[in-house]
Each structure stands twice: as structure tokens, then as C-alpha cells.
Amino acid sequence: MENYTRIIGSTSTNIRTPTTGEINQGNDTLTPFDSAKNNGYSNEMSQQLGDVSTELTNLISAAGLTPDATLGQVLEAIPLISTPITTEGDLMRGDASGKPERLPLGAANEILSSNGTNLTWSAVPVSPGGIVQTVKFQTGAVATGTNQIPADNSPPLNTDGDQYMSQVITPTKSTNELEINIVFFGTTDSSGDRLAVALFQDSIVDSLATGVDTTSAANRVLGVVYSHTMLAGSTSPITFKVRAGGNTGNTTFNGQSSGGLYGGTLRSSITIIETEV
Numbered sequence: 201m202e203n204y205t206r207i208i209g210s211t212s213t214n215i216r217t218p219t220t221g222e223i224n225q226g227n228d229t230l231t232p233f234d235s236a237k238n239n240g241y242s243n244e245m246s247q248q249l250g251d252v253s254t255e256l257t258n259l260i261s262a263a264g265l266t267p268d269a270t271l272g273q274v275l276e277a278i279p280l281i282s283t284p285i286t287t288e289g290d291l292m293r294g295d296a297s298g299k300p301e302r303l304p305l306g307a308a309n310e311i312l313s314s315n316g317t318n319l320t321w322s323a324v325p326v327s328p329g330g331i332v333q334t335v336k337f338q339t340g341a342v343a344t345g346t347n348q349i350p351a352d353n354s355p356p357l358n359t360d361g362d363q364y365m366s367q368v369i370t371p372t373k374s375t376n377e378l379e380i381n382i383v384f385f386g387t388t389d390s391s392g393d394r395l396a397v398a399l400f401q402d403s404i405v406d407s408l409a410t411g412v413d414t415t416s417a418a419n420r421v422l423g424v425v426y427s428h429t430m431l432a433g434s435t436s437p438i439t440f441k442v443r444a445g446g447n448t449g450n451t452t453f454n455g456q457s458s459g460g461l462y463g464g465t466l467r468s469s470i471t472i473i474e475t476e477v
Contacts, residue, residue: 338469361445371432390449
């Protein structure tokens, strides 16, 4: 055994080299080497490495790869985690226990939002007064009718006049507001006649609203334009219908004298707008 002197600054210290079976811990303390403990560590590490190797071998085999597969092939073939995704558009979120679960794709125009507990799909929020949806029926087709709407002080009935337009809407909320806008072009073949245009809902007998104009000459084109506003009252489909008729004469819709006018560009319409309340 040989002794050495370590000099740090002005201080010198006598040290010696470790004998067989000793290790230097870095603070001049020579500790006997415990070969049994070291062998235990080595055996444990060997066992862990062996387990990992076995698992990797099994995964590679299950993926249909050979033992000489490249690392890139292995990573591409073996998923890092188990995924519940099964369909295009699926998302993955955590369930109540923190495990992955499938969140199917939402409906058209829905957005991903939080309900305070988890992610969910919901409709795009609309501020009060904002438009939720608009549906419209427009036509330039010519039609004729022979039934009248009496010019008296009672609501037109759903058997008065003839039906010329209809439109269905399915409100998203019963508390939302519906605005129904009517544009009606037509004539009566009786001079000085009143052309009444009435709005009806489903099978309700009395009209919801009525617009009227008076012709100064037979078959003179009139444009009756008005709107009606109401609460939806339901989330079931609602059918709005437009019926029209003169007090005495016959009616031509989108034309005059039972024929067309302006080559089909004279168009009437019913437009329904749902707004958030």
C-alpha cells in the first residue's frame, strides 16, 4: 500500500490508495466494497431489463413485426396508449375516474364546450335579439283562385280564399320570438275590389294577421306586404299558411288576368325569422 499527499492551497493531507475491496467515496473515507449488495442490485436491474425486453418482444410480435424491425417501425405500429376512438371525428376525454372515454362527433354547427364537469357538444350561444334561424319560401309561379275573403269586421277563416304559400319552421326554444314576413303580388278581376292576404297557423281556424289593398281597376297588380310577430310557444314544427282572395272577384297570384307577368320574376314569399329572447 502506498501513501500519497494531497495539497489544496497551503494545506496538505496524507491519503492512501484503496486496498482491494475498498472504494473511495470522495471525502477521503474508505468504505469496504459490499460485493453481495452490488450483486443484488445487478440481479434486480437484470430482472427489470429482462421484463421490459419480454414485453417489447411480445408487442413487436403482436404488431406483426420481426425482431429486426427498426425503431421507427415499432413506434408506428405500437400505440403509446389504448384509445377508445372508433369513428372519424371522435374525440377522447377523461371520464369520472380519469380514464379515457370516447366523445362522438357533435351535430352540425355545434361547438365543444364545458358544462363545468366535462367536455360536451352544445349549440352556438346566441345573444338576446340575435337571429337563431331563418326559413323562407319564395315562388314566381302563377296560380289562380275563385274563393273570396269577405271584407267584414271578422277574422278571415282558414276556409276563406285560396291557399298560395306555406312554410314550416321548428323553433329551437318555445320562448323565442318568430317574425313572419309576407310579400304577396296578385290581382282581382273586379274593379275597386279589396284583395285580402291572411296568415294562418297549422289548423287554427282564425287568421293570425291580415294585409289588404284595394285595386282601382280590374286586374291591376297589387303588392301586399306585412309582418307578424309572436312567441314560438313550442319546439314542435309549425306550419304557416298564406291564403288570399278578393271580396267579389277572382284572384291571380304572381300575375294578372289568370296569366303570368314579367316572365316569372314577379315573386311572392313568406320568410320566418326566429330570434333569441
